[in-house]
Amino acid sequence: MADSDWNSGADTSGEIVFTNVRILDATGEYPYSGEVTVKGNRISRVSRGGSRFGGGQYGGATVIDGMGATLMPGMIDAHLHLSWNNAPGIDPIQMMELEEHMLVTMEMAKLVLDAGFTSGRGAAAAKPRLDVVAKRFINEGRYPGPRYLAAGPEITTVGGLGDAAPSHIPHEGLNLGLVVSGPEEVRRTVRQLIKIGVDSIKLNLSGEAITGMGAEETPMSEEEVAMACAEARCRNKVISAHARSSGSVKQCIRHGIQNIYHASFADEESLDMLEAVKDKHFVAPGIAWLINTARHAEEWGIVPGSPLSMEYERELEMCVDTMKKMHKRGIRVCIGGDYGFAWTPQGTNAKDVQTFVDMLGFSPMEAIQAATKYGGEIMCMEHELGMIKEGYLADLLLVDGDPISDVSILQEQKRLLAIMKDGKFHKAPKTGEQRRRLTA
Ligand SMILES: [Zn+2]
Structure with missing residues (x-):
């Protein structure tokens, strides 16, 4: 005009x-x-x-x-959990009953949009249909919230992150994840999630210090990962992974898993592998979770200086080092801090932009692009968002x-x-x- x-x-x-x-x-x-x-x-x-x-x-x-x-x-959050309800830990997120949980998920969606995040990629949902329904109601204009891509619960291995049920109460409803063992269980689980309408499949490929399985462990077998990826791919779904260990980052690269979450312990070999195919992957470290769990969760029982806090300090140090290296190698590192716990409340998501500048060596322009341009790309909308x-x-x-x-x-x-x-x-x-x- x-x-x-x-x-x-x-x-x-x-x-x-x-x-x-x-x-x-x-x-x-x-x-x-x-x-x-x-x-x-x-x-x-x-x-x-x-x-x-x-x-x-x-x-x-x-x-x-x-x-x-x-x-x-x-802004665009690359690792968003709208059903993480600002509760003090994984169990209280999971234990919220479904009716309250749906409403709280919509409250979280508004908080995120109020904070200037107009899009987000769902990283995992606490219950199977929370993200799917949230996305639909947002898209229909019935509730305020960001443009959203829906995830399902994380697929995890027996004893892995998200398998919290005590051995004497082996009820799957106690678990934040969908617990599988063996490729056929993976196949059925992925198909069920696609049936309910998720946009992406999330695999827990490493542990997580707070759960007891260490962040540097890589529990899922090659056969299980390959099955999940094959089933997701034939339905045109994106695959994401919780991947803190070096072994799990390599699994992501070997199997073409687009969204690599965390990646703190990626070693030089995995960085070389990732750089060689960097146009196919995104990394979102979820750094706010590391910082706040190590340093700002005393009110909720994680005392700075305690063994758990020190474990997160150690991972934070590794994460900072790894993300600086990735940034230098031109690997796309996105913002999105695993917000939605009491000590990482939804709506504070823009803190990541500052953290990228203060701790990871991004220029302000680069950090803002990590929150916008790369966000459009991880949403698979790079030509319009x-x-x-x-x-x-x-x-x-x-x-x-x-x-x-x-x-x-x-x-x-x-x-x-x-x-x-x-x-x-x-x-x-x-x-x-x-x-x-x-x-x-
Ligand atoms: Zn997460």
Whole structure:
């Protein structure tokens, strides 16, 4: 659309124009002044240069005067558990009864969207249909929440992460995971999850310190992993893995598992393997879980300096070292911190962006791209999500300030002046006049 269209009677009804904004488009280019027009649920126009309009109505369009604020893509969490209910540990997440759990899952979805996350890839659900139903109700516009890809419960081995049932009460409902042993059980489990409508299959390929099976153990057999991948692939489903150990990262690469979660203990050999096929994989370390479990969970019984906390300190140190190496090798490292425990509450997800800058050696621009551009890619929507480009989906944040000079402002919800998802405001901006009065 040319500038003159505004005066030539072109149909601008229903358009929303963000004018007088600094555009942080997440392509890697430094923010520039300009205007962004949204028509329907897509970005129809990105123009550089000064503003043509003040706020208000022009023709049929609604014009929003950004007053110099930053317009950037909505953030995307690569490892999101909407059914993790901010409870103090794995067991209290699992023990919540289904009816409450569904409602709480929708509450979590709103918290995440309120925090500026307009999309997320489900990493695992606490009960089989929670993610599937949450996604459907969000997509139908019945509840607020991020664009979401639904996971099912994690598939795990006997005694692995997610198999918490005591031996004298061997009831599968006590487990956060779906416990399998042998390829045929894997086959049936994957098919059942696909039947209920999940978008991805999640395998627990390593242990986890807090559960008793060590993070450096690799319990699932090659035959089981191969079966899961074959069954998922023939139904066009993406595969994700909880993979902290070096052996489990190698399993991910050998079997083409797209989303490698954690990867803290990946050794040089696995880094070489991963770099060679880096266009096929994403890594999301879930670093907030490590930091907060080691250092900020005393109120919930994990005392800093205790053996468990020290184990997480050790893994955190390994994780930082490994992620720095991956970043240098050009492997895509995404944000998403395993939020949803009492000490990693949903809605604090943007903390990851700062952690990537402070601890992993990302530039602010790189960290923001890890939260946007790479997010669009891990959602398998790289041609329409995660950047501000013409034709892309209109998932946008209007941010008071410059996130490139201080990424921590993304954690302050009052600085998220507007949150748009799919061309509609979840949080509508105040008018320029209202904002002038607020700051006067
Ligand atoms: Zn997780």
